[in-house]
Amino acid sequence: MAADLIWAVQIYLGLGAVAALGFLGIGLDRIDENARGAWVFRPFLIPGILLIWPLVLFRWWQLERADTEDTEGQGRFRPPLLWQPRLALLLAVAVPVMILGAMVLRQDGPNEAPAQLIEPAQ
Amino acid sequence: MSVKYTPVQWNPNKWVYDAVLLAIVAIYISVFLRLGAAEADVSRPIDGAVLRMRAFGTCAFFMLSAILCIGPLARLDDRFLPILYNRRHFGVLTAIVAWTHATYVYNWYFNFSQINRLEALLSSNTAFGQILGFPIEALGVFAFVILLILAATSHDFWLSFLGAPLWKRLHLLIYLAYGALVAHVALGYLQDTENPTFALLFSAAALGVVGLHVAAWQVGRMRSAKGEWVAVCAPGDIAEGRARIVQLGPKERVAIFRYDGNRFSAISNACAHQNGPLGEGRILDGCVTCPWHGFQYRMADGCAPAPFTEKVPTYDLRLEDGQLMVQRHANPPGTAVDPLAVTGMEATP
Numbered sequence: 228m229a230a231d232l233i234w235a236v237q238i239y240l241g242l243g244a245v246a247a248l249g250f251l252g253i254g255l256d257r258i259d260e261n262a263r264g265a266w267v268f269r270p271f272l273i274p275g276i277l278l279i280w281p282l283v284l285f286r287w288w289q290l291e292r293a294d295t296e297d298t299e300g301q302g303r304f305r306p307p308l309l310w311q312p313r314l315a316l317l318l319a320v321a322v323p324v325m326i327l328g329a330m331v332l333r334q335d336g337p338n339e340a341p342a343q344l345i346e347p348a349q
Numbered sequence: 350m351s352v353k354y355t356p357v358q359w360n361p362n363k364w365v366y367d368a369v370l371l372a373i374v375a376i377y378i379s380v381f382l383r384l385g386a387a388e389a390d391v392s393r394p395i396d397g398a399v400l401r402m403r404a405f406g407t408c409a410f411f412m413l414s415a416i417l418c419i420g421p422l423a424r425l426d427d428r429f430l431p432i433l434y435n436r437r438h439f440g441v442l443t444a445i446v447a448w449t450h451a452t453y454v455y456n457w458y459f460n461f462s463q464i465n466r467l468e469a470l471l472s473s474n475t476a477f478g479q480i481l482g483f484p485i486e487a488l489g490v491f492a493f494v495i496l497l498i499l500a501a502t503s504h505d506f507w508l509s510f511l512g513a514p515l516w517k518r519l520h521l522l523i524y525l526a527y528g529a530l531v532a533h534v535a536l537g538y539l540q541d542t543e544n545p546t547f548a549l550l551f552s553a554a555a556l557g558v559v560g561l562h563v564a565a566w567q568v569g570r571m572r573s574a575k576g577e578w579v580a581v582c583a584p585g586d587i588a589e590g591r592a593r594i595v596q597l598g599p600k601e602r603v604a605i606f607r608y609d610g611n612r613f614s615a616i617s618n619a620c621a622h623q624n625g626p627l628g629e630g631r632i633l634d635g636c637v638t639c640p641w642h643g644f645q646y647r648m649a650d651g652c653a654p655a656p657f658t659e660k661v662p663t664y665d666l667r668l669e670d671g672q673l674m675v676q677r678h679a680n681p682p683g684t685a686v687d688p689l690a691v692t693g694m695e696a697t698p
């Protein structure tokens with residue numbers, strides 16, 4: 228199981244390396260004018276591309292197709308962060324539960340009495 | 350307008366910020382290494398490698414807690430905004446500290462395993478069905494991968510390439526990572542220490558994070574429920590050539606500028622380039638100048654002067670009972686709005 232997982236991760240990162248080559252070599256100049264002629268910062272993008280290359284390819288394709296700078300319109304000034312309060316409130320419930328639970332369930336408990344090896348005398 | 354990408358954006362403020370962060374991390378680690386051994390259960394003394402591993406692990410946890418506190422603090426009080434702007438460097442440093450922790454775990458606990466160490470790390474405990482003795486490694490790996498993704502996509506390029514909405518959604522993963530980390534520590538280190546110091550610090554940090562989020566959420570709800578027009582302040586309270594920033598919604602800020610002595614205009618506080626804080630910019634040549642990379646916008650219509658094409662939304666203003674009021678809903682980017690001239694204030698040419 229673990230071996231398969233590691234193998235899958237290696238394949239994923241390997242494909243990511245190919246994507247990184249293609250994107251940094253060709254794609255970047257085509258879709259982002261601020262990157263044209265800027266080479267020093269490119270190695271900094273490699274880890275990100277390795278990790279989320281499917282998303283990178285998707286955005287590349289989207290930007291090639293849209294062919295316009297402004298694909299977001301007014302939305303960018305009001306980013307739809309509906310999920311932030313939801314996640315925060317979820318965390319607000321989960322964190323106390325986890326901490327309390329872990330304290331209560333402690334393997335050897337904070338108030339554990341020493342083990343009685345010998346039966347106390349009557 | 351365009352700004353070429355550079356590997357890391359540093360300015361004097363960020364140098365100081367990063368230096369302070371590094372110093373705090375160094376102090377924390379050395380204090381932990383000195384005092385931490387005493388915290389362990391006397392019947393199960395720990396050695397140097399485990400101690401270092403815990404020092405970096407707990408450090409990363411506290412750093413992430415601090416990072417998560419910055420957002421709600423900035424929403425509760427504008428004075429925390431400067432910490433917010435450098436949060437990305439903070440995040441990258443956290444990922445590095447977490448990486449060090451993971452390296453210690455990997456090189457210590459699994460050093461003598463027969464099989465590949467990574468494989469051993471993943472397969473040594475697969476008791477996913479139980480709570481105590483749950484494979485906390487899996488929780489740690491999960492959070493670590495998220496931290497890596499966020500750190501790796503923190504460069505300015507990613508914000509513009511993915512677009513603000515997608516980038517922000519991606520970075521919301523931080524909440525999942527934090528939840529996993531709380532479980533990782535609660536079922537891991539917390540089970541081992543007999544001394545309450547760490548338990549107290551850990552609970553305080555985690556509860557502080559969620560407490561601040563709930564508070565900011567409450568305040569945000571109260572603030573955004575104020576109707577069509579929102580009171581700002583008396584016109585005289587804004588210094589000439591400066592702005593007052595007002596929170597309109599949970600994620601929406603408007604900057605109300607005073608210029609020419611008695612004129613007022615309101616534009617979005619978020620720069621069209623990378624959401625820099627326009628309200629902290631100066632007015633140069635009749636334009637607001639973004640403090641981050643210097644994009645400029647005309648006060649009257651939120652447009653960058655030709656030949657540039659960037660636009661930000663504008664807002665209507667009016668005066669009521671000696672108070673400036675700003676319209677809750679923004680005009681589309683680039684809409685011209687006549688500046689509000691307040692009579693009775695002295696105009697300066």
Ligand code: FES
Pocket residue numbers: 620621622623624625626639640641642643644
């Ligand atoms: S100029 Fe870059 S964020 Fe404003």
